[in-house]
Amino acid sequence: MKFIQLILVGGTFMFGVSCTEKTENSITYPKAEKQNVIDTYFGVEVADPYRWLENDTTQAVADWVAAENEITQNYLGKIPFRDKLKQRLTDIVNYEKISTPRKKHGKYYFFKNDGLQNQSVLYVKETIDGEASVLLDPNTLSDDGTVALSGISFSNNGKYLAYTISSSGSDWNEIYVMDLSTRQLTKDCIKWAKFTGASWFGDGFYYSAYDAPEKGKEYSNVNENHKIYYHKIGDEQSKDKLAYQNTKYPKRFYSASVDDDETVLFIIESGAGLGNRLFMQDLRKSGSPVIEIASDYEYEYSPVEVIGNTVYFYTNYNAPKYRLAKADINSPKVEAWKEVLPESESVLTGVNFIAGQMIITYDKDASEHAYVYSLDGKLKNEVKLPTLGSVSFSGDKDDKEIFYSFSSFTFPSAIYKYDIDKNVSELYIAPKVAFNSDDFVTEQVFYPSKDGTKIPMFLTYKKGLKLDGTNPVYLYGYGGFNVSLNPGFSTMRIPFLENGGIYAQANLRGGGEYGETWHIAGTKMQKQNVFDDFIAAAEYLIEEKYTNSNKIAIAGGSNGGLLAGTCVNQRPDLFRVALPMVGVMDMLRYHKFTIGWNWASDYGTSEDSKEMFEYLRAYSPLHNIKNDGTPYPAILITTADHDDRVVPAHSFKYAATLQDANTGNAPKLIRIETKAGHGAGKPISKIIEEQTDLYSFVMYNLDMKPEL
Numbered sequence: 001m002k003f004i005q006l007i008l009v010g011g012t013f014m015f016g017v018s019c020t021e022k023t024e025n026s027i028t029y030p031k032a033e034k035q036n037v038i039d040t041y042f043g044v045e046v047a048d049p050y051r052w053l054e055n056d057t058t059q060a061v062a063d064w065v066a067a068e069n070e071i072t073q074n075y076l077g078k079i080p081f082r083d084k085l086k087q088r089l090t091d092i093v094n095y096e097k098i099s100t101p102r103k104k105h106g107k108y109y110f111f112k113n114d115g116l117q118n119q120s121v122l123y124v125k126e127t128i129d130g131e132a133s134v135l136l137d138p139n140t141l142s143d144d145g146t147v148a149l150s151g152i153s154f155s156n157n158g159k160y161l162a163y164t165i166s167s168s169g170s171d172w173n174e175i176y177v178m179d180l181s182t183r184q185l186t187k188d189c190i191k192w193a194k195f196t197g198a199s200w201f202g203d204g205f206y207y208s209a210y211d212a213p214e215k216g217k218e219y220s221n222v223n224e225n226h227k228i229y230y231h232k233i234g235d236e237q238s239k240d241k242l243a244y245q246n247t248k249y250p251k252r253f254y255s256a257s258v259d260d261d262e263t264v265l266f267i268i269e270s271g272a273g274l275g276n277r278l279f280m281q282d283l284r285k286s287g288s289p290v291i292e293i294a295s296d297y298e299y300e301y302s303p304v305e306v307i308g309n310t311v312y313f314y315t316n317y318n319a320p321k322y323r324l325a326k327a328d329i330n331s332p333k334v335e336a337w338k339e340v341l342p343e344s345e346s347v348l349t350g351v352n353f354i355a356g357q358m359i360i361t362y363d364k365d366a367s368e369h370a371y372v373y374s375l376d377g378k379l380k381n382e383v384k385l386p387t388l389g390s391v392s393f394s395g396d397k398d399d400k401e402i403f404y405s406f407s408s409f410t411f412p413s414a415i416y417k418y419d420i421d422k423n424v425s426e427l428y429i430a431p432k433v434a435f436n437s438d439d440f441v442t443e444q445v446f447y448p449s450k451d452g453t454k455i456p457m458f459l460t461y462k463k464g465l466k467l468d469g470t471n472p473v474y475l476y477g478y479g480g481f482n483v484s485l486n487p488g489f490s491t492m493r494i495p496f497l498e499n500g501g502i503y504a505q506a507n508l509r510g511g512g513e514y515g516e517t518w519h520i521a522g523t524k525m526q527k528q529n530v531f532d533d534f535i536a537a538a539e540y541l542i543e544e545k546y547t548n549s550n551k552i553a554i555a556g557g558s559n560g561g562l563l564a565g566t567c568v569n570q571r572p573d574l575f576r577v578a579l580p581m582v583g584v585m586d587m588l589r590y591h592k593f594t595i596g597w598n599w600a601s602d603y604g605t606s607e608d609s610k611e612m613f614e615y616l617r618a619y620s621p622l623h624n625i626k627n628d629g630t631p632y633p634a635i636l637i638t639t640a641d642h643d644d645r646v647v648p649a650h651s652f653k654y655a656a657t658l659q660d661a662n663t664g665n666a667p668k669l670i671r672i673e674t675k676a677g678h679g680a681g682k683p684i685s686k687i688i689e690e691q692t693d694l695y696s697f698v699m700y701n702l703d704m705k706p707e708l
Helices: 059-077 082-093 491-498 516-520 528-543 559-570 596-603 610-619 649-660 684-701
Strands: 002-007 017-024 027-032 036-041 044-047 102-104 107-113 121-125 132-136 147-154 160-167 172-179 184-194 204-209 227-232 241-244 253-258 264-270 276-282 291-294 301-307 310-315 323-328 338-341 347-354 357-364 367-373 379-383 390-394 402-408 411-419 424-429 440-448 454-462 473-476 502-506 552-557 577-581 634-640 668-673
Touching: 027 059, 027 649, 036 610, 044 610, 059 649, 059 668, 059 684, 082 491, 082 684, 107 132, 132 160, 184 204, 204 253, 227 253, 241 253, 264 301, 276 301, 301 347, 310 347, 323 347, 347 367, 347 390, 357 390, 367 390, 440 528, 454 491, 454 528, 473 528, 491 502, 491 684, 502 528, 528 552, 528 559, 552 559, 552 684, 559 577, 559 610, 577 684, 634 649, 634 684, 649 668, 668 684
Parallel strands: 473 502, 473 552, 552 577, 577 634, 634 668
Antiparallel strands: 002 036, 017 027, 036 044, 102 107, 107 121, 121 132, 147 160, 160 172, 172 184, 204 227, 227 241, 253 264, 264 276, 276 291, 301 310, 310 323, 323 338, 347 357, 357 367, 367 379, 390 402, 402 411, 411 424, 440 454, 454 502
């Protein structure tokens, strides 16, 4: 169906970087050499002249990256307020940040960041009001803060803490074990783990890993043959027992979880559709078989708790907005499930078993609401939250001590202690951020998309805003993979808001804000709905006199980077600035790198059918850049050298194509971070530097003159 024709100029792999004659605003871009690479899809030839930029370990690519970063930093360095903005962001982020306490085996564990620590530190207290001591400080694991703690798991017998670390933002994890009685590391070390935690059973744990990758291809090659292992404390990794694999499906994920009472082992197989297969093994009976509970990949099946012989499941099977069901441990198949909480008008997003009851979270118009239910599904109380926002609960099924965190756009994340019997919340810890939240307001609006569908959008801005069509706007979206954009706080937005900016967050189709139907409406052959929704958001803001097309910056990361890149191609006249961050930009080849194949359930692939290929090609950011003099917005692309989620080749090829095209005089730059990945685990020093550059670029190109 597909073949590749590769012709090398001069028969050599020497891809040098030289200067081009093309100049925009005194920017001379590096000239990336074009090679005659042709892919053929269903009889259609598609050129890919910058294929060599996919090989990001070569010297030629390193030279190109260095040249691009030099040009970008030279441009950003001339922005007059950049240094002051960095100082303001540093001052704002420099406040104490504390996570929700987690009670395990009679002690309280929480993360705390004093303000500018690169990574948050894990602390422990003997009592909730007692003295805290450091249990694990990830800042000691590297000199520059690029080693991050990515997960923790306490053994059920209280002896051990397993923790996962990630280096330079990679999805690859290593697992280590601490003896909690001595606070010393054991000799246990797991390598090449990925998309996993440690799920304890006895004096050991289950984890998922791949075989060691080819040297030099750790961050780009396709990941295949995910396996589940059992590791016993004290053993070398080479002795770990293979607990589960499925050689029939090498491009799928396999994960294990065990309930706190160590009653059941659950195995989830995912990566082939919108949902997952679910298996179960009764750990109380030696040699008991692994039973398949649910097999339809189009639905999600998630075990959430085991109480006695009853297993509770969260699912969207026959319920696009999700429901809660239960089954007897001896008859667990989906056909025997009984309803606990049926599907409702709002989307069921969270289930917590605490104090012998359930705290349930529902998403209503992209904002979370919490309720207390009995175990048999009877509503008892609503947990009153401060305003529209996001909430997360912490507690044990057998303990009445409950905490939750709450945040919103102008409400920094605060911790509350909740009395479930009295239905009363008491503020436990509130952060002290150097800005006045009372100066700002958030409103929610609903606007029509191209096909008339009503789309919700949050707008946050300074009180007293005038609707005179001149306000700068930072419009953010995602629209994919069933991900909901709920209200949340970010210090990085504050200077933009303080200087008259509007932060707009659109809840596009493709997300999970209204359940699986909303999600599917933005996938595969309906993906254009997502772009239409985002474009309509900008049009609404103009029509309602919030702003005009010369004052709009759009931004999105990952799937949202795809969103920004596509919308720029489709409506370059509508935006002044665009930030496609760590984006999926090559929709014809995305599935050929690391775990890209896993996104086919949302996107489809160029190999599925001629119709799917043509649909993808019609919106792929890389393949639709105009080259006819159409003015494009100012664009700052971002990626990172250790991004093994969306490999940097996407952004490299997009940037080279964009810089070579005739798209007007606005800057087309790329910022390539080193020792960083897709975003998770990034040290605060790098976050401040990146956000300084992004907001400097936005504010400068929106003609803002910030007072800092």
